[in-house]
Amino acid sequence: MTALAMTSAPREREFGYRAEDHRAISTMVYDEVGILLPAEKAQLVYRRLAPRVRACNLATISEYIELIGRDERERKRMIDSLTTNHTSFFRESHHFEDFSERIWPGLVERLNNGGRVRLWSAACSSGEEPYTWLMSALGADRTAASKLLRKDFRVLATDISSEILAAAKRACYSEETLSKVPRPLRSSWIQEKDGVLQVDPVLRDAISFRSLNLLGKWPMKGKFDTIFCRNVMIYFDQPTKTKLQTRLADALEVGGMLYIGHSERLAPSLEDRFRCIGRTSYQKVAA
Ligand SMILES: C[S@@+](CC[C@H](N)C(=O)[O-])C[C@H]1O[C@@H](n2cnc3c(N)ncnc32)[C@H](O)[C@@H]1O
Structure with a gap:
């Protein structure tokens, strides 16, 4: 028995989970979506995978590893079960305030002059982020908002997890989840x-929810005026973060904003292309 299995295998485990099983799973996950699963996460990974092994009527984790090697649908389900989707309405609210106060008025003027505006919530989880973003920018006036939304305005919201995207599209939330939405916005939206x-x-119809792997191909053609990419890079290593941030920079218009999560940092190689204008808020200044 390996050290990993000896230290982290509680007696009640239904399936054996060896260090080599964890290595096989973590390599597959890293290669596909960039998420790091070090040995300390073995117990968590086991807990999340055991129900999948059961659902597939398999007797061992090795059989499951063999299955996900050849069955893309099950591999997607495995990745779904290993993603962390924690989010909330008005999370890190200074980003929404900055966007609504400093950026949005100029974009509204552009829309009213016949121009186009494109926003992207990258790694949107169950939708609280893009809905907060739209609500806080549009305000509580439903009639004015509906008029604006008919202009050349698109909001893209993407995530790797299809289950979580289905929840985002449904947009049904509990009383507790919605308690963070200010009263006037809640009454309107x-x-x-x-x-x-x-x-x-x-609001639901204003957002296009799409499945997208941040490490894969991006089908979007035009550039974005603002991108929220928050609390996903924490799961990536530095080379993956730098590569992703470079692609995000390329996908932004000059003058566009990139908001990242509170514990995330811009890679040093990108500092010339952005100006930090507030906490984890960056404006693209050079192509
Ligand atoms: C912790 S949530 C962050 C949600 C939201 N941005 C926020 O800050 O509240 C991280 C999300 O990133 C998604 N994710 C993880 N790896 C991804 C990848 N390679 N491509 C796209 N989305 C990914 C997960 O499915 C999860 O929904």
Whole structure:
């Protein structure tokens, strides 16, 4: 028995989970989506994978590893089960304030003059981030907002996890989750029907939710005016962060904003292309 299995295998484990099993899983996950799963995460990975092994009617983790090597759908399910989707409405709210106060008025003027505006919530999880973003920019005036949303304005929200994207599209949230939404915005944008609380279709229809691996190909052609890419790079190593940040920089218009998570930093090689204008808020200054 290896050191990993000896230190982290509780007696009640249903399947054996050896250090080499963890290495095989973590290599596959790293290669596919960039998420780091060091040996300390073995117990967590086991807990999340055991239900999948059971659901596939397999007897061992080795059989499961063999399955995900050849079955893309199950590999996707495995990745779904290993992603951390923690998020909330108005999380790190200074980003939404900065965008609404400093950036949005110029974009509204552009829209009213017939120009185009493109926003991207990259790694949007269950949707709280892009819905907060739209609500806080548009404010509580539904009629004015609906008029603006009919202009050349698109919001893209992407994530790797298809399960979490389905939840984002449904946009049904609990009372507790919605408690962070200020009253006037909540009155305008959250509907209640048969005890279910759901984001208004005007906002839901304004956002295109799409499956996208940040490490894979990006089908988007045009550039974005602002990108939120928050609390996903924490799961990546430095080369992956630098590569992703370079691609995000390339995908932004000059003058566009990049907001990243509170514990994330811009790679030194990108400092010439951005100006830090506030906490984890960067404006692209050079192509
Ligand atoms: C902790 S959530 C962050 C949600 C939101 N941005 C926020 O800050 O509240 C991280 C999200 O990143 C997604 N994710 C992880 N790796 C990814 C990848 N390679 N490509 C796209 N999304 C990824 C996960 O599925 C998860 O929903």
